């Protein structure tokens with residue numbers, strides 16, 4: 001966002017070049033060339049957004065050079081400059097792809113307007129080029145699979161919200177529905193795509209760490225700090241998108257500090273008195289209703305309004321069952337390549353099971369299930385029996401199901417580690433009287449790790 005747009009002036013009149021350069025230099029990065037050959041060389045080397053091109057150059061016609069400039073990839077927007085209005089040349093230049101023309105001596109107001117329009121055109125064309133590339137990329141590895149109307153509506157909103165560089169987007173949906181994938185889609189379709197996408201999961205770190213991760217710190221800011229200091233994620237994301245996953249877990253002090261950053265676009269890193277500027281868009285995600293958390297006083301309303309200018313709800317997989325088989329086939333194809341297997345399809349019985357299972361872990365669980373099958377089996381068709389581990393997991397949840405499988409004989413056909421972990425946490429939580437601190441001690445893990453995992457597995461207490 002911050003990088004200045006680049007303008008190249010190709011004109012043999014040194015006085016004109018100098019005057020224009022002085023005028024443009026404060027807002028743009030300006031290069032000059034006095035011949036056609038030099039101009040082409042600089043255009044290739046610097047990839048300018050806009051070229052101001054004199055029609056009458058000493059070594060070649062500006063019209064010929066225009067054609068060559070339009071053949072470059074990426075090609076600049078070109079505004080022709082003529083010494084006097086030669087209608088024939090101007091018409092020819094426009095036909096060859098010039099965006100506009102200016103007549104010397106240039107009227108400053110008109111000049112400014114023309115340059116501004118031309119640069120807007122340049123960013124638009126860059127954007128279209130980039131979006132085209134992005135679509136190609138998304139159709140590859142990160143393709144979003146799904147055609148349920150609610151899912152399509154979520155995609156439509158995501159692409160629309162990407163058009164703005166600053167609007168806060170809040171993605172709501174259960175764990176594993178694809179919130180991070182959507183956040184990446186928004187970033188890569190937005191004007192910030194050339195800048196970093198930086199993610200922070202607010203549920204996995206303690207409050208102190210979240211603060212120092214976000215804001216960074218100066219050398220010796222606190223005991224235990226790294227001697228050389230640390231760059232914060234705000235700085236790392238500058239110009240781009242900061243993705244705050246599980247934003248509901250952002251500690252109260254950090255909520256207040258983040259609000260100030262978003263309002264003032266500046267902050268201090270820990271232990272520093274030097275203001276830093278920052279220009280980011282925040283996309284956040286949450287698997288609970290963040291507004292409810294505001295109403296109960298857990299989350300600041302003023303920050304909510306900043307973060308949730310646009311709210312997108314991602315439906316759980318069980319509410320868009322027609323997407324299950326296309327997703328399963330999509331993963332099968334990816335995983336065939338990964339494990340060099342040759343699964344062609346999914347049997348009707350197996351499809352029925354996939355369609356009726358409740359998928360508490362959503363798309364992530366479906367992907368894991370397909371990965372397990374592809375890894376463990378060596379057939380061409382996914383069969384129902386390959387998926388029996390799903391049924392076992394479901395029967396064991398919640399409450400007093402059969403004993404945990406790993407306390408007795410391990411089953412021959414393997415087991416889902418995620419399911420086992422979920423059962424174990426559920427049982428421990430019940431045993432400890434549904435007290436999270438006690439459960440965390442019992443399982444010998446930090447409380448925030450327990451809270452994160454419980455959320456991940458949909459085990460809200």
Ligand SMILES: Nc1ncnc2c1ncn2[C@@H]1O[C@H](COP(=O)(O)OP(=O)(O)OP(=O)(O)O)[C@@H](O)[C@H]1O
Pocket residue numbers: 142143144145146173174175176177178179180181182245285287327363364367456
């Ligand atoms: N529509 C989709 N098409 C293809 N892959 C998807 C889709 N939705 C999710 N996935 C895949 O499912 C997995 C989980 O998605 P993701 O991590 O984005 O979920 P999440 O909602 O952010 O989860 P959490 O809340 O646990 O962080 C990823 O591997 C992602 O690529």
